Amino acid sequence: MRSATVIGAGIGGLAAAVGLHRIGWRVAVVEQAAEIGAIGAGITLWPNALRALEALGFGARVRELGKPQESVGMRTSSGRWLSRLDGAEIERQLGRPMLGVHRAQLHQMLLDELPADALHTGVHVTAVGRDGAVPGLDLPPADLVIGADGINSQVRSQHWPDAPRPRHTGFAAWRGICERRERTEIGVSWGMGREFGLVPLVDGRIYWYVAMPAPEGARNPDERAFLREQFASWHSPIPELIDATPPKALLRNDIRHLGGRLKSYVAGNVALLGDAAHAMTPHLGQGGCQALEDAVVLVAACARYDEVTEALAHYDAERRPRTQQIARASYWAGRLGPFLTNPVAVALRDTAARLAPGSAAVKTFMRVSGWTPPPINGLTS
Structure with a gap:
């Protein structure tokens, strides 16, 4: 039986672990958080992410979690x-x-498909051997090590010492979930140098997010009061959504991305996945979606090839060009979209968006989410 050690239990890491488990691999997932989850945050699953989850056997179940x-x-x-x-x-x-x-x-849906003894939480990873060894953990040797440990990846730092470092964009993001039973559609609103987005969830709640300029590491004594002031004059229901969000349900993070492109996502039997490989800005909503694509391509390659090195060569060739292209597009979508501050540039931006035919927007969606997953041989549910 082949085996894998996955560092990081985010969406991409769990999806890869579930896929490998379902093709007969033994998996161990190591996570530094004591509990796994992403309380207070939502995600928009684009069609490419839904196809990825379908390829892993979650088609019907994920539809139950979300609101079209x-x-x-x-x-x-x-x-x-x-x-x-x-x-x-x-x-x-x-x-x-x-x-x-x-x-x-979404995390829980993936977790439910892993054996209970596969998960190791509360582990601060300082080093990972190529055999999957983690100091302080007694893990069996692994044929494959997956670094799915986010933008500050320890796996990347250790096995890619010359890799580009995470870089602050000059902006921060606030995220929250609140109760709102009135009908609300998915949407984004742009101002001068800032944006507000909202996504209805299946249970009637609303996930919303804000992005605007902020110094790295800065914090306000009362983040909700700060946002109330910043968005008081914006259209409804934006002020109401901020007011309806409990302060404890409000998250704030600096927006960072990987400040350059990796020459490879693979080093021997070690592979990077998700933000560890291609952390991108959120302006195309593709961070989690691309991690799910990564997981499917990696699992499919491992099912297809007998040698791990062959599987990883295929994974790198498939994933690196696409993810790096989307990361670039996402960066410029922010810089040339909501983060414009010159009044003339903002007016031109808004006019161009208003006059663009709907077919142009659909073509943009197609370029990003018209991805088709590879078949996964031997996948069992």
Whole structure:
């Protein structure tokens, strides 16, 4: 029986572990958090992410977790519509809907498919051997080591010593979930140098996020009060959503990305996945979606090839060009979109968005989410 040690129990790491388990591998997942989850945050699963989860055997179950979006829109801070797309048309063109999901529920769905003894939580990883050895843990030798430990990856630092370092973008993100029973559609609103996005969840709650300039490491005594002030004049329901969010349910993080491209996602029998390989800005909503794609391609390659080195060569060739292209596109989508501050540039941006035909937006969706997963040989549910 072949084996893998996965460092990091985020969405990508868990998806890879589940996939390998389902093709008959023994897996060990090592996570530094004492409990696994992402309380207070949501995620939009684009059609490519849904295909990835379907390839792993989660098609019906993930649909139960999410709310298909009836429409997708973009507005100015005053509420003027710049563009609006029908959700049914997106689904018709792309073959799948866009789904708003609570991250904690997605984590739990993946966790439920792993053997109880596969998970090792509360472990601070300082080094990982190529045999999967982690100081302080008695793990069996592994044929494959997967670094899925995020933007500050210890695996990357250890096995890719010359890799680019994470870089602060000059912006921060706030995220929250609140109760709101009124019908609300997925959408993003742009102002001068900032954006507000919202995603309805299946249970009637709303996941929302903010991105705007902020010094690295800065914090406010009362983050909700700060956001109330910043967005008081923005259109409804933005002020109401901020007010309805409990302070403890509000998260703040600096927006960082990997400040350069890796020459390979593979070093011997060690592979990087998700943010550890290609941490990107959130402006295309593809961070988690690309991690799921990574997991499927890696599992499919491991099922196809007898030698781990062959499987990893295929994984690197498949994933590196696509993820690095999307990371670049996401960066510029922020710089040339919500983060413009020059009034003339903002006016031109809004006019271009308002005059662009809906077909152009669908083509953009297609370029990002028109991905088809490889078949996974021998996958069992």
